[in-house]
Amino acid sequence: MSRFFVRYKCYKNGCSTADQTWQQLQLHDYYVWVIFGGYLYVKSTWPITKRNALSYANVATKEDEQKNYQVAAENYLSAAEWLLRARKLVTNAEKKVRLLEAAERYIDRAEKIKNMLDNNENKKEGITKDDSDGNKKKPIAEDDSDGNKKSEQDDEVDPDRKKMMQRFAGSIITDPKVTFTDVVGLDQAKEALKEAVILPIKFPKLFTGNRRPWAGILLYGPPGTGKSYLAKAIATECKSTFISVSSADLLSKWLGESEKAVRFLFELARERKPAIVFIDEIDALCSSRSENESEASRRIKTEFLIQMQGIGNNNEGVLILAATNIPWVLDSAIRRRFEKRIYIPLPDASARLSMFKMRIGRNTPHTIKENEWKILSEKSENYSGADIAVVVREALLSPIRRLQQSTHFKRVKNPNAGGPDLWATCSPADPLAEELTLDKIEGDKLCEPPVTMNDMMAALSTQKATVGAKDLKQHEKFTDEYGQEGS
Incomplete structure (x- = not known):
């Protein structure tokens, strides 16, 4: 028992009972204890407290994503309560600050949800409110500073969706003014991209039934060989929506925000199809899964896999185009989602x-x-x-x-x-x-x-x-096993 508990002898320092010993230690709320053989055994409840906080936080994030806001708010508050308890158990000042910041974030989110729910309830009451004659009456739209009427629909927009729209507004590229003629060499890569992007848009009747265009294309090769340049050429040549993002646009320090960004990116592409989503440096997002990786990283990869080829997601009319300098670090499941893997070699x-x-x-x-x-x-x-x-x-x-x-x-x-x-x-x-x-x-x-x-x-x-012989050998080996030449 002493392996798991700190042992204190009863009647220590003049205390006549185990209860008095317990009070002297001042560990009432945060430790469990048991009397055995004349000794008081004390154990910290820190692991239980930490586990409860994480459990409530995970439930809150999941319910928040599914728009079950009432349940999410309750779990956010519970998670914050357990984090504040955990803060009292640690002695490290840096840990105390981190736990307090996390608790404040959860409380802040719970308050935002509560305000949003209250506003929605007030709107419903305003719409069904009776006038003096007993008739149903809608509230009059307010004028803004320019004299324009504010739409009720604008007020009812999900704040998270509005935030995401602002986040990806600069990622939609219209005309980079780079054409395939500006790209020197890489004839096979150009043909494969024309086959996957331009022809299905220009001749949709040719790509019906079992003859479907590629849904995912991975461009890989040494740095500086023109992978991103090719993507810009596609944006110019095709008449579809082109959304260009990098790992920095999708990753976030807030719990649950990264996978939410991945999901919104695919939803945006489906809404604006035909669309092309270009993800630069995809290895930063989807490297091989391991036991030592963080939960946040694992959840991003899972969300990415689901959105690319998950049950219930119709990605018809959406092409996922990605680029990487180190394709061998990609997770095998992610690699399989990219049906076409094209090697962009050094120029001859x-x-x-x-x-x-x-x-x-x-x-x-x-x-x-x-x-x-x-x-x-x-x-x-x-x-x-x-x-x-x-x-x-x-x-x-x-x-x-x-x-x-x-x-x-x-x-x-x-x-x-x-x-x-x-x-x-x-x-x-x-x-x-x-x-x-x-x-x-x-x-x-x-x-x-x-x-x-x-x-x-x-x-x-x-x-x-800047490219060494060792790097070239790795790319050639990957091409022999999984890819195809693009030059």
Whole structure:
């Protein structure tokens, strides 16, 4: 028995009875005790208190989600009561603060529910209230500050739904102005996405019966290969609602809010179908389940599974598109929901050549020859599209640095007819050279120096590839087991 209880000898410190010993310890409400063999055995009720608080909190959250507000409010208050009891049992100051904050949140939610129920009751009474002649009379809608009538229906909107609508308002993308022609390479990925998104919308008669479009597509591959860029291209090409979210939009520190956000996201997509839901970095939400994970994380994954392919959920007309850099950490059940898993690999030599040209731009002066573009593509093996963008940006800054260091400039003819002569950097030995610094030249009279091959090679030497051989092997292994090539 002493293994579970703290033992106190009866009649300790002059106490004549076990009851007096108990009173001296001042443990009336928070400990259980038993007398055995002349000793008083005392045990903390902290585990029971904690378990009761969690039990009431879980019931309250579930009833709140199902809109059984009266039951939810009662359980929120019970959970708060048990948390306040638990607070008296702990000695750690930080734990005391956390328990108090949790109790205050539950009390606050219970009060909000009570106010909402009271308001609804008042509205019902107002609608059925009799006038002096005994006729049923509806309350007159109030005017707002602009003189417009307030709708009764606006007042009856679920506050949680209104909050969620505001939360996802910025996630609905209309026109990102990125097309499939802007995406270099990835021909198989483009075809698969056209087959899943564009064709069913344009030719719905072709996709009936057993011929159904894909309901879930997972884009995976090393970082910087264009997964999110492809999603933007889909938003431009298709005429359906495009909702783009990340894990940060769905996760919340409040109990039950994260799974509520997941459920509302799918409800919003079903209401506005045909719709595409793009979830970036889905691995942050749906990694493999384990015994050590938190209850909140487990509930999010469960809700996600139910909404994607659960009983009673009709997702016809809704495509779930997700992207991840580490597909092997996804839960197996989540992976199965994505029927199409497309590998977005690093660009090949031909794609890298096109990326270098595209990043330089048509209006940027340069002296790079056609055969030198090929050299750049060969030297940049294992570089992603994002890596190439960084290399080109670094090279574009090199002429600016030369301008800052130049001490001599010369006048050159303006390429625009009728324009003033421009100042171009030159060697001090140039016969037309004038000793001058950049800060003494007017902005509209400076000749932009061209980007050279040396600038590009110098940038390549300083900006290394961000994807290692080990990462590539993991992606290739996952593709062999579960995916398909997208290039």
